[in-house]
Amino acid sequence: MTKGTRQSQLFTKTRKDAPADEVSKNAELLTRGGFIHKEMAGVYTYLPLGLRVLKKIENIIRDEVNSVGAQEVSMTALQNPELWKKTDRWNDEVVDNWFKTKLKNDTELGLAFSHEEPLVNMLTNFISSYKDLPLSVYQFQTKFRNELRAKSGILRGREFLMKDMYSFNTTQEDFDSFYEKMKIVYKNIFQKVGIGHITYLTFASGGIFSKYSHEFQTLTSAGEDTIYVDEATSIAVNQEVFNDEVLANLNLEKEKLVEHKAIEVGNIFELKTKFSKPFDLSYVDEKGEKHEVLMGCYGIGVGRLMGTVVEALADDKGIIWPESIAPFKVHLLMLGDDEEVKKRADEVFETLQKNNIEVLFDDRVGLSAGEKFADADLLGMPYRAVISARSIKEDGVEIKKRNEEKGKVINMEELLKLLAPNH
RNA sequence: CGGGAUGUAGUAUACCGGUAGUACGUCUGUUUUGGGAACAGAUAGACUGGGUUCGAUUCCCAGCAUCCCGACCA
Numbered sequence: 252m253t254k255g256t257r258q259s260q261l262f263t264k265t266r267k268d269a270p271a272d273e274v275s276k277n278a279e280l281l282t283r284g285g286f287i288h289k290e291m292a293g294v295y296t297y298l299p300l301g302l303r304v305l306k307k308i309e310n311i312i313r314d315e316v317n318s319v320g321a322q323e324v325s326m327t328a329l330q331n332p333e334l335w336k337k338t339d340r341w342n343d344e345v346v347d348n349w350f351k352t353k354l355k356n357d358t359e360l361g362l363a364f365s366h367e368e369p370l371v372n373m374l375t376n377f378i379s380s381y382k383d384l385p386l387s388v389y390q391f392q393t394k395f396r397n398e399l400r401a402k403s404g405i406l407r408g409r410e411f412l413m414k415d416m417y418s419f420n421t422t423q424e425d426f427d428s429f430y431e432k433m434k435i436v437y438k439n440i441f442q443k444v445g446i447g448h449i450t451y452l453t454f455a456s457g458g459i460f461s462k463y464s465h466e467f468q469t470l471t472s473a474g475e476d477t478i479y480v481d482e483a484t485s486i487a488v489n490q491e492v493f494n495d496e497v498l499a500n501l502n503l504e505k506e507k508l509v510e511h512k513a514i515e516v517g518n519i520f521e522l523k524t525k526f527s528k529p530f531d532l533s534y535v536d537e538k539g540e541k542h543e544v545l546m547g548c549y550g551i552g553v554g555r556l557m558g559t560v561v562e563a564l565a566d567d568k569g570i571i572w573p574e575s576i577a578p579f580k581v582h583l584l585m586l587g588d589d590e591e592v593k594k595r596a597d598e599v600f601e602t603l604q605k606n607n608i609e610v611l612f613d614d615r616v617g618l619s620a621g622e623k624f625a626d627a628d629l630l631g632m633p634y635r636a637v638i639s640a641r642s643i644k645e646d647g648v649e650i651k652k653r654n655e656e657k658g659k660v661i662n663m664e665e666l667l668k669l670l671a672p673n674h
Numbered sequence: 675c676g677g678g679a680u681g682u683a684g685u686a687u688a689c690c691g692g693u694a695g696u697a698c699g700u701c702u703g704u705u706u707u708g709g710g711a712a713c714a715g716a717u718a719g720a721c722u723g724g725g726u727u728c729g730a731u732u733c734c735c736a737g738c739a740u741c742c743c744g745a746c747c748a
Contacts, residue, residue, distance in 0.1 A: 264700090266684075266685090266699080266700095267685085267698085267699065267710070268684075268685045268686085268698085268699070269685085270684080270685080271684090271685065271686085271740090271741090272739095272740050272741060273741090274741065274742080291739085291740090292739080292740065292741085340748075345748075346748065347746080347747095347748090348746085348747075348748090364748090365748085396747080398746085398747075399675060399745085399746065399747095400675090400742095400744095400745090400746085402741085402742085407747085475747090515747095586707070586708065587707055587708090588707085617706090617707090618707085618710090619706080619707055619708090619709080619710065619711055620707060620708040620709065620710095621707090621708075621710045621711080622709085622710045622711090623707095623708090623709090623710090624708075624709045624710085625709065625710050626710085628709090637708080639708070640707095640708095641708070649708095
């Protein structure tokens, strides 16, 4: 990613008014700031600023899942129905949110809503021995879901970027231990993205093979789910499985649980042999005996995660990005456009870039100070640095955190120290 | 998919069976410059199709789009 961008060169613009057809906070702020553009209901383009955020979240996830040895691929969005027929998931009665399309010769195709079938089918080419396992594979891929009702801006779209990952193990013990590792990986991801303090491992209905699935739910009023949080243990229970039996099972006391609205930012669950069986994904062990591979699945909606951060952390002036995923670390504002201010601001812009500090430079001329401040608040970079006649008089740069009321003037050396990467 | 609502400029709105006005925004220029500045000029609009009518943005029907509630979310 480029280190510095001049705002005068950025083709997107901020807007004072939210579009009439957006109600959710994330869509309103992201649209006003020029992070996203709505193509149609539930379908959004990511603009330069928004894409930087998305890529940063992607990289945080990538680093974390790489740490458990997962290997990245990029599978196709176009899907072969034959594979999905093997699991009966081409059936509209079973899966009702396919986007189905056709080749010119009328051959049916699907636009992927998930990737279990093609991945498992592909891996039968590569897995045959216990020596080939364990394995975990992931990708960042656009998913298409023909939702009956898209809503809440980028929290629930018809086309969205998802990190989906699948694990392959020989024994239940191996699977269990990997699954536990993934819980920690997920915890780390949400921590790094900046919502760890309001994100809870949540027990939810387990589907077919395990008693529970595990969701990662982030507290926000924009959430679609209701969860019951136990602060002491930092775990939660989804309303869908909230009953006495489950609570007893999890050793939770009903009186201590607090009800919250939350949004599901990730989920992990066990698949056992649901997909390995129909595709005959198997391996032979040391004795030459054949077994089906045990699978697990791990998802994170990347765009949804971005929207969740906006929902959870914004204030009435705009977005507040955590440093880890902010498009730029600092928003440098040039107030006034006399030669001295221009020269000084340019110097600071260059110096920050040379020191590997990501900077958005508001070098636009003719705007009032108020407009620039308002834009800086809306766009939500973690730091705001101001160059003006006033700061020059005090021989420094005025620096302020997005969430602070008042800034202070510091010299260049202190500024570089404050903004140094990995600090 | 069930229910509800709304479609006039980017936003908010006004009037009207005789082809639309205001404000904000946006753009250009000038003057400004520490919390969305002033002046001047400019820009831009009736969702689509059908019907009724001499004439429809206005009335009727259909479609489409968007939002909200619910269901769904493998």
